[in-house]
Amino acid sequence: xxxxILTGDRPTGKLHLGHxxxxxENRVKIQEDPNNEMYIMVADQQALxxxxxxxxxxxxxxxxxxxxxxxxxxxxxxxxxxxxxQIPQLPELTVYYLNLVTVSxxxxxxxxxxxxxxxxxxxxxxxxxxxxxxxxAADITAFKxxxxxxGDDQKPMLEQAREVVRDFNRIYDTDALVEPELMxxxxxxxxxxxxxxxxxxxxxLNNGIYLSDSPDEIEKKVMKMYTDPDxxxxxxxxxxEGNVVFTYLDxxxxxxxxxxxxxxxxxxxxxxxxxxxxxxxxxxxxxxxxIRERRxxxxxxxxxxxxxxxxxxxxxxxxxxxxxxxxxxxMGINYF
Numbered sequence: 268x269x270x271x272i273l274t275g276d277r278p279t280g281k282l283h284l285g286h287x288x289x290x291x292e293n294r295v296k297i298q299e300d301p302n303n304e305m306y307i308m309v310a311d312q313q314a315l316x317x318x319x320x321x322x323x324x325x326x327x328x329x330x331x332x333x334x335x336x337x338x339x340x341x342x343x344x345x346x347x348x349x350x351x352x353q354i355p356q357l358p359e360l361t362v363y364y365l366n367l368v369t370v371s372x373x374x375x376x377x378x379x380x381x382x383x384x385x386x387x388x389x390x391x392x393x394x395x396x397x398x399x400x401x402x403x404a405a406d407i408t409a410f411k412x413x414x415x416x417x418g419d420d421q422k423p424m425l426e427q428a429r430e431v432v433r434d435f436n437r438i439y440d441t442d443a444l445v446e447p448e449l450m451x452x453x454x455x456x457x458x459x460x461x462x463x464x465x466x467x468x469x470x471x472l473n474n475g476i477y478l479s480d481s482p483d484e485i486e487k488k489v490m491k492m493y494t495d496p497d498x499x500x501x502x503x504x505x506x507x508e509g510n511v512v513f514t515y516l517d518x519x520x521x522x523x524x525x526x527x528x529x530x531x532x533x534x535x536x537x538x539x540x541x542x543x544x545x546x547x548x549x550x551x552x553x554x555x556x557x558i559r560e561r562r563x564x565x566x567x568x569x570x571x572x573x574x575x576x577x578x579x580x581x582x583x584x585x586x587x588x589x590x591x592x593x594x595x596x597x598m599g600i601n602y603f
Contacts, residue, residue: 272306276309
């Protein structure tokens, strides 16, 4: 069965291994299926909801995110890569959908509540940030997305979009909007813990390994990784649960027998942290080298990257314009 998939990223920084494991790697696989139609959005408008006082941050990182996309193998001939702010139909759809959602419903959204707390917005909440679930509903429905890849923490956002679709279609007696389904990442490919072991890999926590990092930067970050704090001496038995090095080996090392042997040796004692970190460094260097090299090649021609984004945005706008026309027909406000 054919699928229409909408996904994307906020351009607030370069993309890291967490993005790769959680979404980028799977996007490359999705685009290879000729039955799939995928839209990948650089969500600059959404990024401005909590960065309105620093628009340069968004401007500077927009091209960086696009370079990361191309570097991992996303192909503009197979996926439509576009910039959110260049699609004027999205904010217009948002305005219509806002009339279907109450403030109290937005405030109850678990994802919004946790992010408000995380960003310290309890006393001064930007309206744009509060209503961004409705904006996401506009993004999803504009392209009639049937599936949206999300992590567990974003499930409430998708459910809110589904509510908007159901309410709109019911109130205006139409089937103009498509109710999207959840698309979870493949098993074991969800949130990646950061190098410090304190939580998910995140730009704000400064615990990430970036797709654009140099070999030296990767090595330094690996050698500082959190392991087992009780594994003081080489001969001490060590724990692999919660040990970031082994978490990464489980994900990135294709030689599963080797990983199993290392785990057994580490748990018995006799294997030092430095040795397993050096081995992980070799694994990650091999994984990231071709990505970094492709990125450097594309970076030499920013004009090509911008033209790719322009063409993708023009294609996306044509699709969104058709949906907006159907929405306005359903609402009875296509007057002329």
